[in-house]
Amino acid sequence: MGKYFIPVNKFNNLRHFREFKRYSQKFVARKLGKSQSALSKIENGLTHISDEVIEQLSKILEVPKEKLYSSKELMLDENLEEEKEISPLIINNNILIEQISENKKLLHQIKSNQNQLQKKLNALLSSTADRR
16 A cells, blocks of 8 residues: 655645535545544655555545545646536535434434433333332
């Protein structure tokens, strides 16, 4: 498994694509399972990264991995305008997916609490019925 060193230059592709998607460092770092500081070091070319991390970044940012660590100036193509229109929709989808995930956790907790309350209510009703 090879390691790459993202060169420090004014055409930092990783940062460019992250910012183009309007993703925060924190969001991308969380998706990678790394700290925000670790992602910052990657973006600034201060650390080596594995093929696996490049592959993950490629998937998160939805760009070919070769574009992430190329030291060449980014060539913006004619699809850029379409990407600008689609990018906010992707971001909104990602936000909604995270919210759904959080809502599922909350719903699970609510159901658990309801079950506990039902058990306590049944016990209370049973003890009240026994006293009569």
